[in-house]
Amino acid sequence: MPQGEGETVRLRPPRNTLNERAVGWWRAQWLLMTAVPVVPLAVLGALIEPARFWLLLPAAVLAAAGTATAVLFPLWWFRTHRWEVTEDAVYVLTGFFWQEWRIAPMSRIQTVDTVRGPLEQLFRLATVTVTTASAKGAVRIEGLDHEVAADLAERLTRITRDTPGDAT
Amino acid sequence: MSTVAPPADWRRLDPRTVLVTALVVAGVVAGAAVPLTLGLTRWFSLPVAVLQVLAGAVLVIGVAAGADRVRWHRTRYRIGQEHVDLHTGLLLVKRRSLARDRVRTVDLTANPMLRLLGLVTVRIGTGEQGSESTLELDPVTRAEGERLRRLLLDRAATTPAGGVHHEGELAVLDPRWIRYAPVSFVAPMLGGAAAGAVMQVSEWVGAQGQVIEWVGDRFRETPLLWTIIALVLAALVAGVVGALGLWIEMWWNYRLEREPGGTLRVRRGLFTSRSISVEEARLRGVDLVEPLGVRLLGAARLDAITTGLAKDHEARNADHNTLLPAAPRTRADTVAADVLREADTPTGATLTPHPRAARGRRLRWSLAAVLGPVLILTLLGALLTPVLLWIALGCAVAAVPVAVMLALDAYRALGHALSGRYLVTRSGTLRRSTAALERAGVIGWTVKQSVFQRRAGLLSVTATTAAGGGAYTAYDTDASEGLTFAAEAVPGLLEPFLERSPRGA
Known part of the structure; x- marks a missing residue:
């Protein structure tokens, strides 16, 4: 027990960061x-003379807030999202205010999906989703370089295919 | 489809299904016939109206019976070496096939009509989501149902070895357990439903106003407070009676058995009899559930944590995974130990309590939940009318002690431990759940820590599993201790990702 030995135990951060282009992808x-x-607010503001101020004001506030978020937050998210795949497990850390570490052992992985949305394609990124037999155990790694993602998916699929059992 | 008899290994449903359908439809038609006849007498004389309705009834029953006859004719099933096949369909022929080694459950249900005729409905399931994974044979004879159950579930190879071994009967109903029925949450809900039903029916017949007036008349002389108390009491009595009735219907003839071949079987039901089988190889643990009222009487219910139980809509409503209804705690512990083949139940293990900081969090949550509305009332009272201030005061006085008690109770509930092959987590106050999950059944970990938890040195550790609810969580454990618990529960999985440092460093 840690108390007896006077130790603190922590989860170390996973080794890999996402691809740098993920910052651009989040910003987009x-x-x-x-x-x-x-955009609709601004267009309406341009067209409707009497209500112009009350339409352009929220538009400006929203635009300022959105742009500030888009510039600053992704840099921070980039540092808080990390992943790692060892011989035995997939390990992912997400979030800052609500940090979440997810660990799925190789032997229990059922499916490996690679998804590339339109924006992700533009940034040459991909999302790898690893599911286990638990309805609540899926692990998602977003914002990987698409070649890294393809290699990873292939490797995971190979390992899980070679592992016997029905993963429950 | 040809009309020749199917080959020997193909079987048909019981032909009496036509009779059952005709009788059921006749019952429905009879219910509708009386108001219809009364309605028709406005235009026709009574004998004419009766004749018309009778003719209509015969037509409807005939069509339904005929359709069922066609369905019977076109339905056949086969238990092959490898597969279970079912061909069915009224207009289109559906052919479905399940691999026999994927069959997880064979459940038998019989409503009163089927029981009278010695028939059962058999549901063969693979336990995957969706109706496509379930074959329904509706109906076959009871003997054939039993034969199918044995045939499909008897796999000697899957019998778990070792442990304390009890074959045969593990638990039977003790009629005294009925005392736990009225304290469940079902009672107030049924009471409310009864009051709602009276209102609804009276509205249908256009007499809602009269009902309210009649109730008003009864209470003309009594003050408003007494009226409300009397009405609430009446609803509660109705709810209790309903809960007792429901309990009898659900749990009469209850019996939990272990069968050769490693299957647990629950049989129960007064009018509708049900037989639910759980393959032991699929069992990943048990969940000892203690709803507040039941817990105050020292009782608990036992649920199975198992992979591959039917998860469709119908099954969810039917308490499919309950192994034991609310029974005295010691009895529930014994049954849990028997079910898991352990000498002592892991749900009775001594649990590691969680740090004091977890208590503070619970107190803050429950006080915030109570004081939020009170604050709004106070604000409105200050702005609008002082009456609201008094209401706010009353709410605060009544609700704060309850909130504090619930929060303290929720903190006392928290705990986790490793007990032999199982990891145990406990939480909850209105529904306290002590889940014992087989360590080999853990298929991943999720660790969560909010900013507040980080400051208090807490975190929540969730074991994900293919069975039961999919995830079992130890909430607000000490950060180091919780991670060590998870690392020890499944050796090797979490260890590579842990950092250890001397305390205070």
């Missing part, structure tokens, strides 16, 4: 999300 996502309310 945020800017798009910001554009969804801002």
